[in-house]
Amino acid sequence: MSELLKVENLSKYFPVRGGLLRRARKQLKAVDDVSFSIARGRTLGLVGESGCGKSTLGRAIIRLLEPTAGTVALEGTRITELTRRELFERRRDMQIIFQDPYASLSPRRTVGQTLLEPLETHRMMTPARRRDWLLELLEIVGLREHILTRYPHEFSGGQRQRVGIARALTLKPKFIVADEAVSALDVSVQSQVLNLLRKLQREFGISFLFISHDLAVVQHISDEVGVMYLGKIVEMTSASRLFARPLHPYTEALMSAVPVPDPARKSSRIVLQGDVPSPIDPPGGCPFHTRCPRVMEVCRVTPPPTVNAGSTEAPHFVNCHLFPVPNTEEDV
Amino acid sequence: MTAPVGKKPVLTVKELVIEFQTERGVVRAVDGVSFELYAGQTLGIVGESGCGKTVTCLALLGLVPTPPGRIVSGSIELNGRNIVGLGDREMRNIRGRDISMIFQEPMTALNPVFTVGNQLCEVIRRHTDATRRQAHAQAVEMLAVVGIPAPAKRMGDYPHQLSGGMRQRVMIAMALSCNPSVLVADEPTTALDVTTQAQVIEQMVLLQEQFDMAVILITHDLGVVAETCEDVMVMYCGQVIEQAPASGLFTRPSHPYTAGLLASIPRIRRERLQELPVIRGMVPDLLSLPMGCRFSTRCEYADQRCQAQIPSLRTATGTDAAVACFKPLGEA
Numbered sequence: 001m002s003e004l005l006k007v008e009n010l011s012k013y014f015p016v017r018g019g020l021l022r023r024a025r026k027q028l029k030a031v032d033d034v035s036f037s038i039a040r041g042r043t044l045g046l047v048g049e050s051g052c053g054k055s056t057l058g059r060a061i062i063r064l065l066e067p068t069a070g071t072v073a074l075e076g077t078r079i080t081e082l083t084r085r086e087l088f089e090r091r092r093d094m095q096i097i098f099q100d101p102y103a104s105l106s107p108r109r110t111v112g113q114t115l116l117e118p119l120e121t122h123r124m125m126t127p128a129r130r131r132d133w134l135l136e137l138l139e140i141v142g143l144r145e146h147i148l149t150r151y152p153h154e155f156s157g158g159q160r161q162r163v164g165i166a167r168a169l170t171l172k173p174k175f176i177v178a179d180e181a182v183s184a185l186d187v188s189v190q191s192q193v194l195n196l197l198r199k200l201q202r203e204f205g206i207s208f209l210f211i212s213h214d215l216a217v218v219q220h221i222s223d224e225v226g227v228m229y230l231g232k233i234v235e236m237t238s239a240s241r242l243f244a245r246p247l248h249p250y251t252e253a254l255m256s257a258v259p260v261p262d263p264a265r266k267s268s269r270i271v272l273q274g275d276v277p278s279p280i281d282p283p284g285g286c287p288f289h290t291r292c293p294r295v296m297e298v299c300r301v302t303p304p305p306t307v308n309a310g311s312t313e314a315p316h317f318v319n320c321h322l323f324p325v326p327n328t329e330e331d332v
Numbered sequence: 333m334t335a336p337v338g339k340k341p342v343l344t345v346k347e348l349v350i351e352f353q354t355e356r357g358v359v360r361a362v363d364g365v366s367f368e369l370y371a372g373q374t375l376g377i378v379g380e381s382g383c384g385k386t387v388t389c390l391a392l393l394g395l396v397p398t399p400p401g402r403i404v405s406g407s408i409e410l411n412g413r414n415i416v417g418l419g420d421r422e423m424r425n426i427r428g429r430d431i432s433m434i435f436q437e438p439m440t441a442l443n444p445v446f447t448v449g450n451q452l453c454e455v456i457r458r459h460t461d462a463t464r465r466q467a468h469a470q471a472v473e474m475l476a477v478v479g480i481p482a483p484a485k486r487m488g489d490y491p492h493q494l495s496g497g498m499r500q501r502v503m504i505a506m507a508l509s510c511n512p513s514v515l516v517a518d519e520p521t522t523a524l525d526v527t528t529q530a531q532v533i534e535q536m537v538l539l540q541e542q543f544d545m546a547v548i549l550i551t552h553d554l555g556v557v558a559e560t561c562e563d564v565m566v567m568y569c570g571q572v573i574e575q576a577p578a579s580g581l582f583t584r585p586s587h588p589y590t591a592g593l594l595a596s597i598p599r600i601r602r603e604r605l606q607e608l609p610v611i612r613g614m615v616p617d618l619l620s621l622p623m624g625c626r627f628s629t630r631c632e633y634a635d636q637r638c639q640a641q642i643p644s645l646r647t648a649t650g651t652d653a654a655v656a657c658f659k660p661l662g663e664a
Binding site: 049050058089155157159186187188189191192194195198213215216219220235243244253254255256257260261262263264265269271272273275276293329 | 358385495496497498525526527528529530531534550553554555556557558559562578579582583593594595597598599600601605606607608609610611614615655
């Protein structure tokens, strides 16, 4: 499997200003030393609660936000070192789908104008070919030709999200960040859009970073899954492994909190106490120790190392003192 | 619906019809909805955007914006009194005392310029003869009841100083402060993270038992319904299409739409499917509804009769479910 995207030690800090001179007094570590890679045609799901930094991570990867430290490489090209001009060229390979297509589509442009613009700015295809490609695109995302002359407000939520997806596809990208792309949709529309994303991946071999707070959706769409808490990835492995045997107490609690549409299921729920702490002053030691049902003395003091609790062929990375560093295995 | 022996319903809705005047014509948002609700019962109302679930509940509190909205016909009996057509002054006495509502986004429902304590006391003093001091004591007690730590201290906080979960608890405290017989909760946990949602749901279930209230829970999350409701009402295009005990509805749905909805949700820890089952097509425009059954345009079982006549709600053979369908599932 060839690697498409490689993220190494990526961090994004925001200065928190305050005081008389509005100087930066503290750092908000939205993304803190995150590393992973995504293979061609695969999907990495990213789950976590509001404020855990998952959206910031998605934006930092495609440099919609400038990362504070670390590198991102797409097919070996270091995205993080490109000049503005080079980045502009490279943007055609990296696209993003947002949660609310209504907010991300210009209300004053027809769908046709919105879809055509990226092709014009990147000088891709002849005008005649562009038209054919747009029609093909509409067909792929399940919209009809007449919508090209319509405005975003004329559509339902599901149709707008299809337009958002078509817009992300116009430049034939290799990598797409889908940030809560189905979260605003009704159940029956959501399943249609999820199937569409899977189809696109099969047909075009696109890699996805799929960000969502919905664990069931992430399980359905992802090959690998990373769980984020306060800016760090605390557990990462294949979707099947993660959902069958979560290791991190936070992952366990998250999964048990998901309500299941089956009244017969007697839930053995782990209800976490309290709220997620502020990322401006994250707790010392393990950031999860304030809410962890299995907290130990060491957790309050020392940040846990990331260990591979799986095998070399089927890695299962976890960031927790319950899983000590084995001597034989490599620390990542 | 299972009517408890010898008990009178606290709420009886009969043949409720609500219309809205729009630029494009008159939309019938609620079309002949009837149901009964008993003390201690939780009724879940599910359906997708625009199905009329929220409008139905706004009507229960006399909150349908008029104009453009209008209750055309039907009755709403709350504790034996028809509240349709009551004046503003009378409705204000009923709201908060006999029936309360909590909303999806507590930040927009709470007043940002008053403290939590201020807003809680206002409700209590509006409906009871409590003195300032008594109201304050009662407000602190309510905050404790809904599980807010250090309630006396929180009384002086403004809504923006609280987390999302805490704000929703304040809303619940406010709604319950005058011990209403009916609580309407419109997507109360949708804006919350899963771990917070689990806390709030747990609290709501406890409180309902404690106060012996009747609860109407509106949600799009079938998982939440399965965990909290005894009875479920499924709405589609303004009509009730299925009404059944939760235990039966989730295992043996009668209406093809209910079955389709249940099948299309990805579920955690279930084998990953290549494609999710979908309900084809879209919810029809309320201004150009199909002639017969409103689901007939999307239903795989629809025949000529379904396209010509509207099925009325009747008991499905061999079940406790009422279903509006000519060919319910499980009935050959």
